[in-house]
Amino acid sequence: MTDTVLCLTEATIFASCLIWACSLTFVRNKFGLQATPTTKKQIIVLRLLALVVFGRAVKISLANSAIPDIAICIMLLSINSIIIALLLCFIEKKRS
Amino acid sequence: MTPARRARLAWLHRWAGLVTGWAAFAIFFTGTLALFDTELTRWMQPETALIPQDSQLTSYAMDRAQQILLENDHAGAPPSFLLLPEPRDPTLRVLHYDGHSFVGPTLDPQTGQTIPVRQTEGGNFFFHFHYTLRIPSPWGERLVACIAFAFAAIVFSGVLLHLKRLMPDYFTLRLKASMARSLLDIHVLTGSTMLPFHIMITWTGLILTAENALPVIQLDQPSLAQADIAPQGTPHWAPQASLNLMLQQTRTRLGIAPSYVLFDDGKTTLSAIRQNSLNSNDLSATFDSQSGEFLSKTKDASQIEDAFYILNGLHLARSMGPLLRWLWFGGGLASTIMVGSGLIYYTARQKKQPAYTFHLAQRLNIALIGGLVTACLSIFVFNRLIPAFWAARSTLEVTGFFGIWAVCLLLAMTLPVNRSWRIIAGTTGMLGLAIPAIDGCTAPLAAWGTPLHLSVNSLCALTGLTAIGSLRILSGQARHD
Incomplete structure (x- = not known):
């Protein structure tokens, strides 16, 4: 995997994690987003979008050897999740 | 899940975790360090820092290594093996097993001169500790195998216990909350985000340790260490034919440079690690030690054998590139933190114990x-x-x-x-x-x-x-x- 492909894969996986985070109730509460009748639909759309973006990341990363590249994607997904959890931890909840 | 079943699972998770947790922590921590065993050995032998990273093996150095092998053979020493220079360790090592660790001279791959390195177990200490806990064989390996079995049960019960909250709590981390809450969040976060890694490393570890836990299972292919220990009494194991010629032929036949050379039963086997393939089935070419005649090379593995070698490769991380190795290091660290936070969480909930x-x-x-x-x-x-x-x-x-x-x-x-x-x-x-x-x-x-x-x-x-x-x-x- 070249450096460019790696950077692109990492950015895409990070975006996928962020999109998934936006679909979670406690994250939405942190940003003061109120529940509306369309919330459920928004959540489904966001999660589907996150999966599509992750799929795109896997496609970007696949160069010649499939198994190491898929392993890299899964590990990047795990590590990005921890990074986002740490970032979210330091964001104070907005009082509505 | 009924409350009674949930309580039983929680009991299993808590007590199996507490009983095996301390050993599991040591296994994960040393295993994480062992991912960089070669690098740690080099750090612990700073004398090797003088050798450039991209050193090429010269025929002169190979002749010198062969001379040392022949001298050892004539002195009645147990069979040695060669570790050829590669990006992770650019030195040429002539090693043998002394009953505790691999020892022997380290050579400059260009000049063939002996580098006066300090004797140390290096990173191999962590690798050995990881799968034996330094308990004499075979009891150490068996104990680690039992802990691997228990850990599989702990992971399974943990997933079942947390399954319902896995999605909603995925990014939850409250470090500013009480200590018990923070520890539980760290435990769950490292457990759920790294779940694929935990499952993979436990499953592949179980496959690797099954042979020790269930001695009935025997694989016919000897490992590097076994191959070195077994033929103690074999007379004249060192090759008489030119190792340089064998090396050149191996490069041509396999298409890649070999990483190590074994001497066994009148045969010299040069093996190449398939870099960044995750496959632990190394490519080998075997020669007659006396005449230097080419005998055979590795046959293509069947799909089932390949699956087994990939599972081994995923755990041993021997053929990984630096990026995947660092990601594995992150995974190992997360597993260590998960076990550690789980153990401390038990004492943080002191009123309930x-x-x-x-x-x-x-x-x-x-x-x-x-x-x-x-x-x-x-x-x-x-x-x-x-x-x-x-x-x-x-x-x-x-x-x-x-x-x-x-x-x-x-x-x-x-x-x-x-x-x-x-x-x-x-x-x-x-x-x-x-x-x-x-x-x-x-x-x-x-x-x-x-x-x-x-x-x-x-x-x-x-x-x-x-x-x-x-x-x-x-x-x-x-x-x-």
């Missing part, structure tokens, strides 16, 4: 979690402080490691909990921060700026700072109490 279990668990946590980290850092310090020319320095390093760990256990058992934690965390902090300074004073100038020394020294300093940070958390908690 019986007094005797709580006090014992608290002290064992300090001794076995804090003590292990201190002991691991101390082995690096001993490596630099014990004079390089001492013959028994390798044994002294290991004795020092266990000595420091035993002192930590003694402190944890005799002193009040807060005080023993302060002493152990303070010592860890000092050792971690001292290592870069000691390395700067004792390593050759050429080693200072190398990525290897920078990474090892930075990680040691970071560990030290984390230990000092834990002291501040403890002080804050004491004020809160």
